[in-house]
Amino acid sequence: MKAALMYGPGDIRVEEIERPACPEGGFILKVSAIGLCGSDIRNLTTDSRKGKYPHIYGHEIVGVVDEVSDTCTEYKLNDRLYIYPVDHCMKCEACRTGHSEMCENGGDYTNRQGGFADYVPVTRTQVERDSIYRIPEGVDMIRASLGEPLSSVYACQENINVTFGDTVVIIGAGPIGCFHAKLAKMRGAKKVIMVEINDKRLEMTKQFGVDHTINSMKVDAVEEVRRLTGGKGADKVISANPSTQAQAQAIFMAKKTGLVVFFGGVAKGALTELDTNYIHYNGLWIYGHYGANSMQVQKAFELAIDDAFEADKFVTHVLPLSKINEGIELTRTGEAIKVVLIPNEE
Numbered sequence: 001m002k003a004a005l006m007y008g009p010g011d012i013r014v015e016e017i018e019r020p021a022c023p024e025g026g027f028i029l030k031v032s033a034i035g036l037c038g039s040d041i042r043n044l045t046t047d048s049r050k051g052k053y054p055h056i057y058g059h060e061i062v063g064v065v066d067e068v069s070d071t072c073t074e075y076k077l078n079d080r081l082y083i084y085p086v087d088h089c090m091k092c093e094a095c096r097t098g099h100s101e102m103c104e105n106g107g108d109y110t111n112r113q114g115g116f117a118d119y120v121p122v123t124r125t126q127v128e129r130d131s132i133y134r135i136p137e138g139v140d141m142i143r144a145s146l147g148e149p150l151s152s153v154y155a156c157q158e159n160i161n162v163t164f165g166d167t168v169v170i171i172g173a174g175p176i177g178c179f180h181a182k183l184a185k186m187r188g189a190k191k192v193i194m195v196e197i198n199d200k201r202l203e204m205t206k207q208f209g210v211d212h213t214i215n216s217m218k219v220d221a222v223e224e225v226r227r228l229t230g231g232k233g234a235d236k237v238i239s240a241n242p243s244t245q246a247q248a249q250a251i252f253m254a255k256k257t258g259l260v261v262f263f264g265g266v267a268k269g270a271l272t273e274l275d276t277n278y279i280h281y282n283g284l285w286i287y288g289h290y291g292a293n294s295m296q297v298q299k300a301f302e303l304a305i306d307d308a309f310e311a312d313k314f315v316t317h318v319l320p321l322s323k324i325n326e327g328i329e330l331t332r333t334g335e336a337i338k339v340v341l342i343p344n345e346e
């Protein structure tokens with residue numbers, strides 16, 4: 001089979017390798033489509049595995065069952081499936097309290113073969129846990145591949161209850177920021193303000209219901225948010241980017257008793273300087289968001305494949321797997337919103 005192997009930071013080669021053996025109690029999935037995620041790009045372009053190469057990344061996997069172990073009774077040939085990358089045990093305290101995103105025994109997708117390949121093995125443990133979802137007949141596989149990246153956005157807005165009448169500021173107009181804008185509008189937000197440094201990206205966000213765009217390189221974003229909110233600040237501010245500076249600024253965009261979310265991770269070890277007196281005297285809520293619990297994963301997937309979500313608008317580029325390096329470039333430059341790769345080329 002063909003696979004995109006990472007040999008080191010930024011060194012990704014599409015090569016012919018042996019098809020994986022079918023795991024006992026599991027199956028082999030023929031990958032139909034696989035999204036290219038910001039975290040994939042971070043992993044592919046840094047020394048993410050400390051020298052342990054080659055490795056195949058890719059975690060936004062949808063496909064069709066191609067081979068099944070005799071001892072796997074749940075799935076059969078040609079079943080269309082979406083594989084969520086983290087399988088939760090549903091037994092630990094985190095899982096039992098509704099926070100399976102913090103599962104103490106969760107499967108680590110970064111240490112098994114990923115989906116940037118024609119075929120991917122799915123293990124017995126994955127089958128037995130909560131990580132496999134059926135894709136209904138007639139649903140486009142590319143759409144279905146958005147279930148995974150949408151899951152954490154969905155979970156975040158459910159947890160902070162973005163609701164009717166809210167003013168929401170989103171900092172960072174990458175694919176995740178665009179999902180946030182669309183979802184906030186669907187949940188009834190009155191005003192969505194997008195802050196970003198790239199004009200091209202800002203322009204693209206308007207199709208997702210963004211009411212105001214701010215280029216923070218050109219104007220003082222805090223002042224501008226205050227102006228657009230009658231001097232008050234926003235109900236909810238979501239920082240969806242890797243900048244510590246943006247995180248520091250975010251708190252000044254929130255209204256008194258407003259809520260600030262640190263959604264995007266920053267570089268490992270980087271520290272953000274926060275005016276905690278400002279947080280204290282204005283009664284701000286600071287929330288770090290990560291992942292999605294099992295039920296939120298399911299609901300986000302149902303939303304991704306619902307016509308109302310208009311998933312197709314987010315997917316600006318569909319490329320064969322062999323063009324993965326091009327996909328990385330398109331995403332990094334802001335040319336693309338979401339790139340989806342298609343393995344199993346002729």
Ligand SMILES: [Zn+2]
Nearest residue numbers: 089092095103
């Ligand atoms: Zn657990």
Ligand SMILES: [Zn+2]
Nearest residue numbers: 037060148149
């Ligand atoms: Zn992802």
